[in-house]
Amino acid sequence: MCTFALQQTARDSQDKFVPEIIEKLTDNVYVDDCLASELNEEKAVSTVKELTSLCSEGSFRLTKWISNSSTVMKSIPPQERAKDVKDLNLDCEDLPSERALGVYWFVQSHTLGFTIKSKLKPDTKRGILSVVSSVYDPLGLMALFILISKQLLQNLHHEQKDWDEDVDSKTHKIWLKDLTLLEDIHIPRCYKPMEFHLFVDASNVG
Incomplete structure (x- = not known):
């Protein structure tokens, strides 16, 4: 119902806002997160203001803003910023990481990554x-x-191993050891203007 109301707000406001802003709202909102990108800071500042105004047309409040640009962040009132940047000195302190749709975005480096909460589990099929x-x-x-x-x-x-039968697997032990290394991997969020080529072959296992 909330998603429908948000989409209806966009439809009802088409005469008040440029199509690009309407599209940002209709195509870039996932559950309660709005994830949008711009090519320059000036455009990003404008988008923040326009999106906020558009949402207010339907009594929606966009808040907890965060950007990898300190210029954009300074244009947003402190009370509307994400919790970890409300009291941040944007001139000298690094921006924190933020979760979006379960993925960690390291704002300062503008990369995506992982945080691993490794808990000891039994060496069984269920534990694996x-x-x-x-x-x-x-x-x-x-x-x-x-x-x-x-x-x-x-x-x-x-x-046909039972779910709680002990499994002596060197592969699993090596995999578990490497699991924590995922936290060292940061992937650039923006791939433009790079060009990618992908080659794939069939496999019986994946």
Whole structure:
């Protein structure tokens, strides 16, 4: 219902705002997060103001703003900024990390990354599945790494291992050791104007 009301606000306000701003609201809001990008700071400052005004047309309040630009952040009233930047000295202090849709955005370096909360789990099929499922990767950035442990689970299933049967797997132990290293990987959020080529071959396992 909330999403419908937000979309209806955009439709009802088409005569008051430029199509680009309407599109920002209709195409860049996920649940309660608005994620939008601009090519320069001046445009970003304008977008913040216009989006705030557009949302207020439907009695929605956009708040908890954060940007990798201190210029943009200075244009936003402190009370409307994200919690960790409200009292930040934007002239000399680094911007913090922020979670968006479960992915960590390291604002200062403008990169995406992971924070791993590794808890000891039993070396069983159930324990392995629990650890694998704890790595939240909706963009598939770590798919190749996670695939290793998924292959292990697949093999354990073929071996008809019980969910709570002890598993002595060197592969899993190495994988667990490497898991914490994911925190050292930061991926540039913006890929423009780079060009990518992808080559894929079929596989029986993934």
